[in-house]
Amino acid sequence: MKSSIQKKKNLTSKLHEESILSVQKVGEVVSKPVEFKTNGDLNSFEEYKKIYHKAKKNPNKFWGEIANKLYWKKPWTNVLKWKPPFAKWFIDGKTNLSYNCLDVHLATSRRNKAAIIFENEIGGTRTLTYSQLHTEVCKFANVLLLLGIKKNDTVGIYMGMVPEAVIAMLACARIGVIHNVVFGGFSAEALKERMIDSNAKLIVTTDGTYRKGELVNLRKTVDKATKELVEIQSIIVLNRNSLKIKLDKNREYDWDDLMKNVNEKNEAKWLDSEHPLFVLYTSGSTGKPKGIFHTLGGYMTWVYYTCKNVFDLSDNDIYWCTADIGWITGHSYVTYGPLLNGATIFMYEGALNYPSADRIWDIIERNKINILYTAPTAIRSFMRLGDENPNKHNLSSLRLLGTVGEPINPEAWLWYFNVIGKKRCPIVDTWWQTETGGIMISSLPGATPMKPGSASLPLPGIQADVVRRDGSSCKPDEGGLLVIKSPWSSMLRNIWGDKERYKKTYFGDFKDWYFTGDGARKDKDGYFWIMGRVDDVVNVSGHRLGTAEVESALVSHKSVAESAVIAKPDEIKGNSLVAFVTLKVGTKATTELKEILKNHVSSEIGSIAKPDEIRFTDSLPKTRSGKIMRRLLREIATNGHIIGDTTTLEDYSSLEKLRDDED
Ligand code: WT7
Secondary structure (H helix, E strand, O other), X not given: OHHHHHHHHHHHHHHHXXXXXXXXXXXXXXXXXXXXXXXXXXXXXXXXXXXXXXXXXXXXXXXXXXXXXXXXXXXXXXXXXXXXXXXXXXXXXXXXXXXXXXXXXXXXXXXXXXXXXXXXXXXXXXXXXXXXXXXXXXXXXXXXXXXOOOOOOEEEEXXXXXXXHHHHHHHHHHHOOEEEEOOOOOOHHHHHHHHHHOXXXXXXXXXXXXXXXXXXXXXXXXXXXXXXXXXXXXXXXXXXXXXXXXXXXXXXXXXXXXXXXXXXXXXXXXXXXXXXXXXXXXXXXXXXXXXXXXXXXXXXXXXXXXXHHHOOOOOOOEEEEOOOOXXXXXXXXXXXXXXXOOOEEEEEEOOOOOOOOOHHHXXXXXXXXXXXXXXXXXXXXXXXXXXXXXXXXXXXXXXXXXXXXXXXXXXXXXXXXXXXOOOOOOEXXXXXXXXXXXXXXXXXXXXXXXXXXXXXXXXXXXXEEEEOOOXXXXXXXXXEEEEEOOOOOOOOOEEOOOHHHHHHHHHXXXXXXXXXXXXXXXXXXXXXXXXXXXXXXXXXXXXXXEHHHHHHHHHOOOOEEEEEEEEEEEOOOEEEEEEEEEEOOOOOOOHHXXXXXXXXXXXXXXXXXXXXXXXXXXXXXXXXXXXXOHHHHHHHHHHOXXXXXXXXXXXXXXXXXXXXXXX
């Protein structure tokens, strides 16, 4: 095991040595500008450029002005102290995130406005106004205090998409407690590891969360994970009354019981700007998960600004981000960003395609959703099912569409634009990471001309570039490494408990610049085209290609729904390209089609990228956040079996099937 990790490291560092060949056709269509009336003042390309340059010239002024839009009990004295690779933002300022999300709205007309409109898979609905949400959060903060939780303690949240998860997060933020939300699909082992690593003292969970017609019993997983964990002093269970469970009186409490008799008043604690806010674990392709650590003032500032400008939130919007609360998107753009802006959040608990394939469109029609933010993997899966599902519904409430999580291939972009947005809605393709806390590269609706497949330009305040190994900037369309050259307020502050790993992972390659781990190219207009993780770059006949581009070429064929490309060792070429392909529903998998697809790639981007082998599959192995696990496909193609860790895999059966095909 050790040697395979070692080998991989060498390979990665070798990959860094040269630039990446970009084979994607350059100069793709710029979509016609969409008529879009913005609510804010970032409403033209000229305005964007003006603010971008102003921010670059005087970053402290730019960041300070955004921070001052929020409430600070004690004003900060300096914007930034930057001792690479460690940053401190809004020095000496005291504030509170929960106060800025809730209390500030109570004296305004937002008091009785819906903060959360909730719906679950079986059709149950609930609405919480700002005032009601505030009361629930105050009560839950008091519950935590009563159970002995103190400022700087860590609380685990393992719940699924229920308003109580948001309440728990806000309650932690209110009293200076660090939250560690773990996605409800993770195993007991993964949960345990994350609880131990973050020193959690209490876990909030539920006895059931809806998923494809089933109630998943999360409390059972918590039980398994914490059996021998004496560090977990209390477990709070949101009882959905589904399982008639008996609680362990020694340390388990019923959410409703606790909330019944508790005080409704709780004064938000005034906390230092650099006070720990949360830790959220991301799994890399190797090694143990990294606890990405964010702090209060800087995170709040950037999440507020990006949510406001990228999603153009207005007081009339109903905004739906389909991400789970267990991912950074669920933190920044389900919870904190929209609430800081006083928006109405639509929240859904369940599968987007259950009980029928048009559930997502049905939800949009019934709730008159105005802004939809989802992932390319979801878009492709809906595209695969055909246009009849969205076409059955009135989607005219939509005015803005967003994507996040991986590169969106132009084919899926155009489908989203034409079939869902009916050519009326701008698409914001937002590039960012758990580590960046908020959106970094994205078009601004109504301002930035869009290019399908490109995340477009860095937001004001963000100094992104594509560079070679030696740090020199790449030429237009030359693929290289995506770096951020100056600090931004929502950057991670550390990897929980592992300073050395933080330094090495993000600041080890280029001194003082943050290395994202992604490959990218900038075109002649300065637009960024993300080529995926550098770990996913393949080397064929001495050329280094980003797999995302070959995949995009495959998906541009009318019969292909999704694909994943990997390299397997080849005696002659060094590596050969294997493409795993999912076909659109109703398309027959034939040997002939394999040849057609190979030639299609060849004519789209050149023979160098022509796959040597095509394998058809019903589904691809993905992480629970929807990212294709190319590492597993590499192992299948090379060895015929998997040796590495599969705990983050969403659907194990997809691998089983691939293996059967092999035999
Ligand atoms: C990685 C970060 C950011 C929230 C969800 C994922 C890829 C993300 C895009 C995009 C191309 C993207 C990158 C990045 N990625 N957004 N719009 N275009 N690639 O957070 O799990 O921390 O993953 O996702 O590779 O590094 P994450």
